[in-house]
Amino acid sequence: MTRRVRLIGIGSGSLDQLTGEARAALASVDYVVAAAKHRHPGGSLPPGDSDPPHKDPLLAVRQALCDAAGVALVEVPDPPRDRDPRDYGAAVRDWHEARAAAYERVLLERPGDVGFLVWGDPSLYDSTIRVVEQVLERGRLDFDYDVLPGLAAPQLLAARHRIVLHEVGQPVLITTGRRLAEAVAEGHPNIVVMLDGSLAARDLPAPDRWRIWWSANLGTPAEELVSGPLGGVLAQIDRARERARNASGWVMETYLLRCLEDAEA
Numbered sequence: 001m002t003r004r005v006r007l008i009g010i011g012s013g014s015l016d017q018l019t020g021e022a023r024a025a026l027a028s029v030d031y032v033v034a035a036a037k038h039r040h041p042g043g044s045l046p047p048g049d050s051d052p053p054h055k056d057p058l059l060a061v062r063q064a065l066c067d068a069a070g071v072a073l074v075e076v077p078d079p080p081r082d083r084d085p086r087d088y089g090a091a092v093r094d095w096h097e098a099r100a101a102a103y104e105r106v107l108l109e110r111p112g113d114v115g116f117l118v119w120g121d122p123s124l125y126d127s128t129i130r131v132v133e134q135v136l137e138r139g140r141l142d143f144d145y146d147v148l149p150g151l152a153a154p155q156l157l158a159a160r161h162r163i164v165l166h167e168v169g170q171p172v173l174i175t176t177g178r179r180l181a182e183a184v185a186e187g188h189p190n191i192v193v194m195l196d197g198s199l200a201a202r203d204l205p206a207p208d209r210w211r212i213w214w215s216a217n218l219g220t221p222a223e224e225l226v227s228g229p230l231g232g233v234l235a236q237i238d239r240a241r242e243r244a245r246n247a248s249g250w251v252m253e254t255y256l257l258r259c260l261e262d263a264e265a
């Protein structure tokens, strides 16, 4: 039988966020492979250190899911990544290639069906599908893979705030904090922002033109929600972010910005 690799979306990592098919997929694999982002130089665990001071909290979430399913988790030290490269595209390609080589090593060493637990949904700001494709392209392994969807952060954001991400018939753009200014300049009326650790919305030139629905650590006990006119809620967001960080040891933010057309005058 052909070996199977399963990319399983896990939402924000709690058991009740897993879909039925994701649970079944997790239970079906022989082991799960997970990148360990320890913050030691070189991005790897020091030899013999079983409880490092900066253990990746998101790895602990994956470990808990594996424990609940009775499936072994194999940690792979995440290759180092240049966070401030001159050529962003090349740096990401190198990092994906290094990840593909690391995953290939584990899959060659350990037979059986393999799961990758992908934060949120594999379709949004996640490289697991690309990296698994690269493992196949390297030509040393043969397997089928499938993708099980999970709850993505923008879906959780909308549900928790009880909103639709756009007005009737309007488009919505999903982008990153780095590209927010560009999206605003292009005139997008509804913008979901991810991967923004420093609230790029703070620097928008006319905050009164925007309403924000902000969230942190959705789907966890430390979840935080703030909404209101952008200019009026920045301090509240800063306090909420610190509460989420202190409670979880990590913070991830997603927000919707909507242009208030009648405020343009």
Ligand SMILES: C[S@@+](CC[C@H](N)C(=O)[O-])C[C@H]1O[C@@H](n2cnc3c(N)ncnc32)[C@H](O)[C@@H]1O
Pocket (backbone or CB within 6 Å): 012, 118, 119, 120, 121, 122, 123, 124, 125, 126, 151, 152, 153, 154, 193, 194, 195, 196, 215, 216, 217, 218, 219, 220, 252, 253, 254
């Ligand atoms: C690397 S991307 C992964 C996105 C993920 N694949 C998804 O479908 O949500 C990480 C970003 O997703 C968003 N995110 C992920 N989990 C979140 C959560 N629990 N609460 C709020 N935002 C979250 C944040 O914008 C974070 O910077």
